[in-house]
Amino acid sequence: MGRKLPLHPHHHQRNPRPGETITISTKFERGNSTDEKLDWVKDFHPTCLTYIPGSATLTDNNGPHTIEPYLDIQPGFIAADFNATSYRVTVKQNTAPATLTAQYNVGANCTTDGVALQTGMDYSGSLGAGNYSTKGPSLTVTNANSTTTLAPITNAKVGQASTLTATVAPAAAGGTIEFKDGDTILGTAPVGANGTATHQWTPSAAGAHTIHATFSGRDGVNGSTTTAQVTVTEAPVTDSTTTLTPSPAPRSAPPPP
Numbered sequence: 001m002g003r004k005l006p007l008h009p010h011h012h013q014r015n016p017r018p019g020e021t022i023t024i025s026t027k028f029e030r031g032n033s034t035d036e037k038l039d040w041v042k043d044f045h046p047t048c049l050t051y052i053p054g055s056a057t058l059t060d061n062n063g064p065h066t067i068e069p070y071l072d073i074q075p076g077f078i079a080a081d082f083n084a085t086s087y088r089v090t091v092k093q094n095t096a097p098a099t100l101t102a103q104y105n106v107g108a109n110c111t112t113d114g115v116a117l118q119t120g121m122d123y124s125g126s127l128g129a130g131n132y133s134t135k136g137p138s139l140t141v142t143n144a145n146s147t148t149t150l151a152p153i154t155n156a157k158v159g160q161a162s163t164l165t166a167t168v169a170p171a172a173a174g175g176t177i178e179f180k181d182g183d184t185i186l187g188t189a190p191v192g193a194n195g196t197a198t199h200q201w202t203p204s205a206a207g208a209h210t211i212h213a214t215f216s217g218r219d220g221v222n223g224s225t226t227t228a229q230v231t232v233t234e235a236p237v238t239d240s241t242t243t244l245t246p247s248p249a250p251r252s253a254p255p256p257p
Contacts, residue, residue, distance in 0.1 A: 048110035055103035171195025174218030
């Protein structure tokens with residue numbers, strides 16, 4: 001996302017997803033011929049964004065400058081102290097803008113219900129201070145995409161149980177997997193913390209089968225589906241042999257005396 005402020009805000013990636021990294025930048029430009037030195041800049045962001053250590057830089061005509069360790073990192077904002085750095089930032093009309101850039105990780109706790117999340121900034125310089133903490137621009141976090149995969153299904157035989165295993169990424173508990181053989185629903189299983197769900201399938205017919213695994217989705221994550229082709233063979237027939245053992249002939253009764 002990006003900002004551009006008059007001593008202008010600007011944002012890259014206005015619709016990020018949980019787990020993604022976004023960049024927020026603020027560009028300072030002078031609209032008149034009076035130079036201004038920056039003393040400090042405070043960048044406000046939603047608390048569900050986590051600052052990535054070492055990513056904050058200030059770029060001017062001399063190139064990029066690191067800001068840490070002169071950066072106060074707090075939930076909801078970072079504040080750069082340019083009075084403490086080894087360089088001073090002077091903004092000049094048309095010839096010497098300055099851009100503060102920082103990166104953030106989008107947390108899974110960011111709301112994905114379409115609510116715009118506010119960003120902003122304050123600054124202080126040699127010509128005074130500016131308060132833009134609620135001036136935006138805003139960002140709207142959207143659901144993360146998921147992928148679902150089926151483990152290979154081998155040696156499937158009629159009348160014998162096979163385990164269907166589906167894995168969802170990103171992995172987390174929540175949502176369900178519906179397993180189908182063609183259009184026939186085989187069953188539904190919950191997705192565990194490792195992202196997997198299993199179902200026992202006993203084929204009733206030999207031949208080619210199309211197995212579908214469909215993830216329902218969960219909070220902040222879209223659903224997904226996958227298919228696999230499985231060949232089911234007939235179960236082997238076991239030959240049986242019956243052995244008859246003749247019974248001994250009954251003894252004759254002895255003749256009477």
